[in-house]
Amino acid sequence: MTAIGRSRALSTGILPRVLRKPLGVVSGVVLLVIVLAVIAAPLIAPADPLAQSLRDVRQGPSAAHLLGTDSLGRDVLSRLLYGGQESLAGVVEAVLAMLVIAVPLGVVAGYLGGIVDRIVLRVVDVLLSIPGTIITLAVLAIFNNSMLVAMISVGVLASGAFIRVFRSVVLGVRQELYIGAARVSGVDEPRIVLRHVLPQLRGVLLVQITLFAAATLGIQTGLAFLAFGPPPPAPTWGGMVAEAASLIQIDPWLLVPTGGIIAVTTLALCLLGDAVRDANQERFTFAGSAARRSPAAARAVERPAAPEPSGRSAAGALLAVRGLRVGFGERGAETVVVDGVDLEVEPGEVVGLVGESGSGKTVTALSLLGLLGANGRIVDGSIRFDGQELVGLSNAKLREVRGAGIAMISQEPMVSLDPSFRVGSQIAEAASAHRRLGRRSARERVDELLRAVRLDPSVARKYPHEISGGMAQRVAIAIALAGEPRLLIADEPTTALDVTVQAEILDLLRGIQQRTGMAIVLVSHDWGVIADLCSRAVVMYAGQVVESAPVRATFAEPRHPYTLALLRSNPHDAVPGEPLPTIGGVVPSPAQWPVGCRFAARCAFATDACRQAPIPMVDVGDGRMSRCIRVDALREAVA
Amino acid sequence: MTEQPQEPLLSVTGLAVDYGTGRRRARVVEGVDLAIPPGRTLGLVGESGSGKSTIGKAVLGLVPIAAGSVVFEGRDVARLSGRERRALGARRQVVFQDPYSSLDPTKTIGYTLAEPCVNRPAGERMTRQQIADRMGSLLGRVGLGPDAAHRYPAQFSGGQRQRIAIARSLMLSPRLVVCDEPVSALDLSVQAEVLNLLAEVQRDLGLSLLFISHDLTVVRHISHEIVVLRGGRVVERGPAERVYEYPEDPYTQSLLASAPVPDPDEQQLRRDARRALAEQEG
């Protein structure tokens, strides 16, 4: 069990990642060229920026004057090169002033919290309320047109917003558990800040610097445009735009190089900031996770064979899923995560879809309602609900099925309610999605539904954040019941809840199911929950169904080695103090699915035959199906 | 390690912890007593809001104590100087719940493992070679190859990260490890592996564990003694077997009856038992 191989080593450096992005490289190079050219102006400028030549007034670009000349015949390129010195120096001054104030205050406020944090936040409030322009102009008036002082004051005044940004980053990092672990280990605070907090800040810092530099350049050139800063004839970028503006009727060309250099520099800074931000975001995410599949692996997951007969009659089924394949990613190059799933649900039946993470159980459930999101899609297969084919149905047609035919409740009750609307209005909205309801009858329907989930009707006036997780899940169930669905898909409905609340929700679901005769597909990783509610269990592993059987039989005599091993690793049946039986190895990711049995590598019963070819689902008697060719050996071992 | 066996390694008496300040101040733990003898595991069970994690943090010195005392190796932790408290890091360690937040994503596994070993007080200082050796042997012990030291957390699965977190907690040969819901974010098969690993290192190294979990079944499996919490107070305590098989407190009984078991028939019995309990309480 070594680390998931295959991935190229992660480098923590932001720079190498930025350099891997075309836009990052281009904007970085452009910026570098501009900065170097401006610094080296005395060396490379073709002419003296102040040298007038009345014979060459207002010429367009030519070999002698690459960017033309201005109204006094001065070389525009040379003036831009020299003029940039003042502008870029101003940007650096403002950025430094901002950093000197914002970084320490942001870090201190975020890391220490408490009273320090509150004081710093007050200071920030003040800084954000002061009109920066006026102070900057006042500073210019007072300090005799000094651009240096003006730009420093720009940096100081802007620091408020950046203190907030840095503080929130540090605040987030401070709550990370590894900070607590380091503290427990006796690592002292300055070292924690230096080693664990500041590295997390670095990326955000770079992004903010580039964005602020872009904004500052606008202000600096703007001030020069308004004739602050060095007086003529000294060249400045802003001043040159002003000169061009006064000649707009005669020589519009001059606006292009003068505005252009500012725009290009700003653009380069913004794009570099974007590239740094992207690089920073992907830095800590696993480079080659489930995505990206080699062509060989793509072939390996070709559909094994035509869908096998299930051994159960599909004629009377409420829901019949055949050969369902779901992929994520670009069309034609999807990563298939659900691979040929068959599933039947009879009217009023409660089917448990059980498996560990990566088994594809949740994706299967979501695809039933066409709710895979922008990235995922059904690649192949059929979903028939009540005789109607759902795959390929238009969104409008699907909408008629959603809520009224099939409804859903999901894992995290608190985030499955819209925080901005009262509970009652959300239930009413669902209730009136499929039939017109007047105001009064909508309210009556809401009361009725709340009572059905054993909540007081007064809950209708509450907002989601005012109710507990258990109540929120009851509300979610009420919303699901609003359209009187014939099938409810419950995706880990109790995983986020405490056990006592979980028991109540399970009781509620059982009661509703018995009263209404609604069928339920219960997705869960918890065998106890499956045992509590379901009449049949469908076990999934690595994107496939591996076993399907009545729930008692599943627990009493598993017919697939994975089911058996998983059940055994549950501490409930173990002898305290003895090691728990484990499976060993890991669930293969979609890119690593083998040609043969996907569990073979971890299976105690596996033979060469298991690894040769795709294993079909086989009828193993008593209405049971198993994707195993070693059922006989398994049966002997269990007996 | 040759103190009298009776002397508990950790004893908590009358512990109270407050959260928030001013008007929003609220007591989340009140009057909790705990004792863990060397080499034993104490299971701390409760639902959300029971204060179980807060007790763990108080034992680790991560939250201030409002009342009571935490005595570790015979010394009151609250009265230690900063230097002494830092030195304590060597003998008292932690494994957290969330395997994704408990390792710094910007640092290699090697850095994370070595960090507790640098800047130790004189006398405990380890050479570079000693640190590397220990790292190698611990990585092997938790079932990872030595090359893991050069990788970043993002390259490991949840179960592997939890193994790394366990390896980190063992770097300084601690005597007590606080495990705060160490398996609740893991899949069943991975949970079994991590539980086995914890039990194994405890037995081999003579560790004491404070094992915090919401799952009575898991706690029963790994603990010698169980303490059940509700609303920041202890409602029941006793040997693991006794508390699990014959719970006395009604809350423990309902907690146990509420946890679904992987057996449809037994689950049916539990459901009936829970209904009876509920009717009893009215």
Added chain:
Amino acid sequence: MIRLIVTRLVLSAVLVVIASLAIFVLMSFVPGDPARTILGANATPDLVARLREQLGLDQPLPVQYGEWLAGVLHGDLGQSVLSGDPVAQLIAVRLPVTLSLLLLSTLAISVIGTVVGLGSAVRGGPLGRLLDTVSLVGLALPSYWVAIVLVALFAVAIRVFPATGYQPFVDGPVPWFLSLVLPVAALSLGGITIVAKQMRDSALDVLGRDYIRVLRASGIRERSIVFKHVLRNAALPSLTVLGITVVGALTGAVFVENVFVLPGLGSLVTQATTSHDLPVVLGVGVVFTLVVIVVNLVVDVLYGVLNPKVRVR
């Protein structure tokens, strides 16, 4: 809610005092004597001293500030050093221009920004990429440069709108509106792109939330999901950004007013700065501070209205 407003107002009063104090202290560093500036280099020392006394410049700084603050509370912002006119009067004449500019820009930024942002989040694809490109260009081009080009294009070449100058609202809303179209366009371009980008990001975030999936699963119409749930929830972060953008437009107004020769506070403060007329700079500073505070207050109140978690507290 009312408590929130009251707290905000009290805090705002404190802020005005702090902000004005900051400007006042800066003023004290001013090299040169305003009295001498007014009277010119040839004035006799006696004359200068008398003017100093008249202007209160012979008092210690704290007293000067106290008097100035007391004056402010009575609506007296002092006198222009240059023209001798009361600052309050100078501002009163020019305030409508700047406020018109700001209000119309706020309207343009919020409406166009929201429509474009929401549209590109829901439709995605080409519209999203177009927004990206346009927003980059909008950010990169300085607002005063855009203003110049707009003048050249529409007012001089195409002659649809008045090139420069301002028509008061009382003279008729149509000329007023037409005179502001180009300045508002120049001023809002950057803000629109920022708000649109924020709106798109937060709308995409909301679209990925569980509750949107639940709404879809219960068969709610897509139109209702987008215009009710997505808009409402995405509006919150966008509102904060809108506030920042409007405050930023105050700075932009200074530049734009100069290019379009609008007789607003921006051009007033620029002239005052060039001629070292500090009472005017200070007065405009107070007005701008008030505008910032009002904007922040409105944002806070709207935030409270939109976010039930704030409202309840």
